[in-house]
Amino acid sequence: MTRFSELETPAVLIDLDRVEANLGKAQAFADQAGLKLRPHIKTHKLPRFARRQVELGAVGITVQKLGEAEVMADAGLDDLLLTFNIIGPAKLRRLAALHARVTIRVVADSAECVAGLAAAFTDPARPLGVFVECDTGMGRCGVQSPQAALALARDIRAAPGLAFAGLMTYPAAGKYREAAAWLAAAKALFDAEGIAVPDITTGGTPDIWHADEAGVATEYRPGTYIYMDRSQVAAGAARYEDCALTVLATVVSRPTDSRAIIDAGSKTLTSDLLGLEGYGHVLDFPEARIVGLSEEHGTLDVSACPVKPGIGDTIRIVPNHCCPVSNLFDRVTLIRDGEVVETVPVAARGRVD
């Protein structure tokens, strides 16, 4: 048996019991709310956890890139929602290859995007499911009004090889009520036109425990909930005791009484602040503040710590944002009760396209 503290650092530790608790709690909540769950695998990028999510009741998975879809399809996942506009011939060919072997649906938010899909998918016997992406407040992709959603749905329905799958949104954190109102207005418009909306899918871990207030939504796509992180604690969606992903780092320098330097910088923790102060929460020294990151160094202000970490000490950090941390590591270490269970490759990391 190896204790995690014996690992070389920096290392990413995944607590399996916390993963299981987080997955189970969200599935139960979705079941209670009458929502299908379609977890986003961008957080873990691991086929084993995608399979576990489906075993526990998820209807399928969400992916953000064709490369992620390819890894997950290879691993046996067969119901995928790709929540990204697919543009251009090379990507349309890859999408077609996926469509030929698994159920994969995509989104679109423009006539140009639908036209590309319509040209690439022409078989009415096996249409490609396409959701209309709706900007319900995030200010990213998405049509800007329920009327525009209806117009784009008509384009999709007019294409013989496409099937209108419904409405998709990624709401701004904390704006689930606005998103629900937007979707309800759109649904009413579609109803008035007599156009069926097979699914209405929304998501986001920050508001996951408000999923029961998602109104007309039929499906929820949380990602971060499997691991949770400091930003989710700040959003009130988790406690530190729920955080399953931690970064193990070593104190490599104590240049001054107030400063400690660790071997985890932005190449480990990322520079993501997500509106927070500092770059992570130090579990073992909660008074420590991670005040700066270089690529390979983290700078801690330990002046408030009653006992200060020494050179060679290992510390565990809950990162601000766990998803990009998964992307930075070729391997993560699964632990249970502090013991190393297995070190596994992050199969879908680095799938940039």
Place this chain on the structure above:
Amino acid sequence: MTRFSELETPAVLIDLDRVEANLGKAQAFADQAGLKLRPHIKTHKLPRFARRQVELGAVGITVQKLGEAEVMADAGLDDLLLTFNIIGPAKLRRLAALHARVTIRVVADSAECVAGLAAAFTDPARPLGVFVECDTGMGRCGVQSPQAALALARDIRAAPGLAFAGLMTYPAAGKYREAAAWLAAAKALFDAEGIAVPDITTGGTPDIWHADEAGVATEYRPGTYIYMDRSQVAAGAARYEDCALTVLATVVSRPTDSRAIIDAGSKTLTSDLLGLEGYGHVLDFPEARIVGLSEEHGTLDVSACPVKPGIGDTIRIVPNHCCPVSNLFDRVTLIRDGEVVETVPVAARGRVD
């Protein structure tokens, strides 16, 4: 022949002519200043460019992690400076294995670090070279005074298997004069004690064109200079025409007249701001501002663009910070005159430990 614009996006493009110009200019400047050049390979993480740097006159290379050193040693690079404190038995074993096959020297900034090295390296016939790292204003690792540098050098000299290699610093950007004064004071102290200082090594691309003002320094370790980036343009160390690394991205959505969404987010450009506004410089649409990044989406404000990019258009971005971009891509594409020369694996990416 393939034009880069035919590549799937996002992609990292490396302009070989600009690389060659940047390498040649820095080597000539160092030669003129009478400084040895020891480039930091963290920027490119590519053995071919490390070899080219040595061919052009570099005395060896700098690495930040044992994993980077291992990749470079495997590729035939045989004179390495590892500018990171090596702490703990596992890492000391890896360092010993490297020391057995190449010339590798390290740094230390504490008695604890030196004690670890002294216990692991005991052969006076093949001592390990150890620099004292000096904090000349960066506020990261390093001893805090010339007197502390002298004391630590005495510890190193007292260990039979270690050899005092000199002083090493990474100055704060723009603080090269303070660093030079610090090092001069230290050198005077060592001289007064009759202790030879074989090398004094400093670095940093932001102040590379002030390397001739580095005073007592004998060696310079720039990293970013091979590619340059938006932060170096802001620092006055480069022009956009010098930037060899660009990110090729596709416009995937135009939800509003002022907003464009590209398929490059923080998983491509990183969240590094380095004190700048926005997340990169758009070459083709210089009035566009990259105002936000999600992992896979970049949000551009294109309201100031006289001609606005359309869905499906590709754009090229000079990132704020090129080094972590290299780390995010398994492969980069080498180009010359806009034509694809070769796509190569980033051999030393993801070497976190």
